[in-house]
């Protein structure tokens with residue numbers, strides 16, 4: 001779990017919150033760079049909520065990158081600016097201390113995709129899973145399913161209609177277990193999608 005020097009309780013009126021660019025600190029360049037294992041740089045309680053959310057995003061994005069072996073985080077507050085992407089964050093106070101436990105970033109992409117027959121189709125505004133991370137201390141306890149399902153409900157998406165950007169083995173197993181997604185259609189890009197993606201889709205041949 002990820003604790004911060006400031007109180008996060010008021011940022012989480014519910015266990016899962018939805019964050020978009022307009023919720024974040026406008027002065028991105030003024031913030032300290034995150035370090036995944038040292039959160040001592042975080043400033044005090046007087047900081048605006050938007051800046052606290054930005055720091056949470058940066059730290060969780062950094063941890064996600066480490067967990068996935070990526071050199072650069074997929075999620076930072078700066079990268080969210082000027083996008084329509086949405087980040088879901090989860091927190092709890094399990095041990096009597098509030099901590100952030102999960103991050104899920106989604107958006108839409110205009111993609112050229114191969115269907116089951118190998119024909120290339122253009123699919124605009126494809127729901128895309130971009131970054132997903134549950135803290136190591138909380139994995140395999142159902143939190144991933146909770147935040148993912150909340151995202152699907154809020155976005156109005158079905159799991160089988162989502163493309164997934166470079167899924168890890170853990171995420172492939174997760175999608176198979178919870179959503180029965182086991183037959184991926186090979187793509188020429190980094191995205192993975194599953195059979196049924198093109199059923200009733202507004203995809204153009």
Ligand code: ACO
Pocket residue numbers: 064067068129130131132133134135138139140141142143144145146164165166167168169170171173174175177
């Ligand atoms: N090995 C294999 N499968 C795993 C593992 C693991 N270490 N951890 C979770 N899973 C899969 C399994 O199907 C597992 O079911 P099982 O325990 O019965 O085998 C299921 O996920 C558990 O479901 P939840 O508890 O709801 O999921 P969790 O809270 O563990 O979150 C997540 C899943 C987000 C993939 C988490 O494991 C994680 O953060 N992994 C590290 C980062 C990562 O790989 N993120 C995805 C990168 S790709 C992308 O973001 C587009």
